[in-house]
Amino acid sequence: MDNYNPANLLLLLVILFNFFLLGSSRLGACIRTVAIQGGILSLLPLFLHGFSGHSLILAGGAFLLKGLAIPFLLLRAIRQVQIKREMEPLIGYVPTLLLGTLATAGAFIFSDRLPLIEVHHGSLFIPVGLATLATGFLMLITRRKAITQALGYLIFENGVFIFGMLLAEAMPLMVEAGVLLDLLVAVFVMGIVMHQINREFSSMNIGQLSSLRE
């Protein structure tokens, strides 16, 4: 897969960032890492499909939103509510890292067995996509701060984005733009809700969101 080389390097970076995200307790660093991860991902269309109009616009749009706008919204949110660390994850950092490693290894083994088309055999896109999806899921279920849950959702979306790279021709530009816009607005609304959670509960722990149950 010689023609995939620069892209492969980027994908390996994405995996490293996944591990960092699972192991770090500092929220500001996590948000910046998700931003860098998003920025790296937005370069992929250029390596994969060359400098066509479609891939340039897609890369530019993804970079603006994933790399700049969304992290800006989240950083503003944590500045407003003045929290720096995820204190008490449901599962500790080392166990989540271990789970993440297992999931990543599993993703590589599993994608070897998938009925991929000839060109994609041995490509890193599918295992990295799956591993990123798993990382996002782990963040979603093991962390208790509203902001880390939002980050989990973003990492999950990044995983979907990696997988989508293989199918860029199926997704017209308008739709891609819509997808990114929806993501932005969703994070915007999440940011507002986070602010309200903090104001009302004087902490952003969603563990306190437990009055509604049977």
Next chain:
Amino acid sequence: MIAALLLLPLLGGLAAFCLPSDRFRPLLLPVCGLAHLVLTFLVIQGGPAVHLSMAGNWIGVDPLSRLILLIVSLLFCGCSFYAVGYLRYRIAWGNRIFVSCLLLFLSAMSLAAMARHLGLLWVAVEATTVASAPLIYYNRNRLSIEATWKYLILCSVGIALAMLGILFVAYAALAGSAQVSLQLDDILQGAANYSAPWLRAGFVFLLVGFGTKAGFAPLHTWKPDAYGEAPGVVGALLAGGLTSVAFLALLRTLQIMDAAGDGAMAREAFLVMGLVSLGFAAVFVIRQPDFKRLLAYSSVEHMGILAIGVAIGGVATFGAMLHLMNNALTKGVLFLSAGNIHRRFASKRVGEVQGAITLVPVSATLFLLGFLAITGSPPFGPFISEFTILRGIFTGGHYLTGGLFLFFLAVIFIGMGSTVLSVVFGTPTERKGDTNYRETLVTTGTPLVLLLIILLLGLYLPEPARKLFAEAAALLEVKP
């Protein structure tokens, strides 16, 4: 015309955001609602001969879209009048965001109903999530924050899974060396050549993703919270409109699986999801102390009934299409009247709300009749549609399914009945802080009209309506 259906509520939403007066802003709702309903009727009148489409076949109207569009538009139009009364009652609370988001929500639902491109469908469904989250948050207290956060995270992650499913469907085309496109007509045409394992994987993700949005058990956990904490009018639109739109997305995936010749597997999955939803609803309805959460479990139940109807096929599919309409409108009656009762008593706990019939007689009567309707009592519409589905189940020879279906329905009838009766009858609990809510024509008129419509649908099905349902059902039949 189609563009007008989308742009009208969108511009209305923008206008609502710019208008400075809290007193006059809500009046935009019925204006847009009525205009949307008129436009919807014009689009439906176009008939099957006129293939309306625009933007390179990305947006178009087929019989299924017509049905969902009609449901959404009818319900919204009704709710828009009710909302005027509701917002007048809460004028001090402000309504700029609420009114704007309601109209954006309508626009997103219309787009989802008419999308003929899976990517566009996804964008529209996600837009409904984003537009409705501020609506759930309207009361701005701890409970509504919690409900909004759960709704936002669960539905967003669910929808992200659906996106993965869509990508898998595209990969199935790639792996089957068919034309890679996400335009629905292209997919339906080429699906026979798609790679089966990828398509199946895609179907599972789409089912889980859009199923979260529709609220099938066990993916329904956002539903009781959101419906319980949102204002009644929002509950009505979520339970009647949003779930119908999400169900449409599921029907689209079923269409694709049918076209690929893999419909049997998809129908089995629908059947299992449907039965599980009925079972969950039956368990949680019993001794439910909160009558708005009760309605949420009823919504889970009816999503289950719809899924079973579609899974069985034949006459049951027709029943399911009919039931989509009946369920949406009856949920409108229930949520709007429950909202009135909630406001009068300032509580939705069963112990604190009793004897509603003496304090808010019209709303309590409507709530009671709505309960009878939704549990499938004659002569209301849901009786006909549930009976049709049941007939389909038994003529198809699915005796076990039929037995379970009847059993769960009976349990839910009893469970809902005990809660509803204790809310409606008994000696009124006059609380210390007597609320200033009194029934007015605006807040009781809409549920009354909706109830009359489902009564009419139960007694007599006009020919154009029957044709609408039959054509929608025909799209879901397996073509030999």
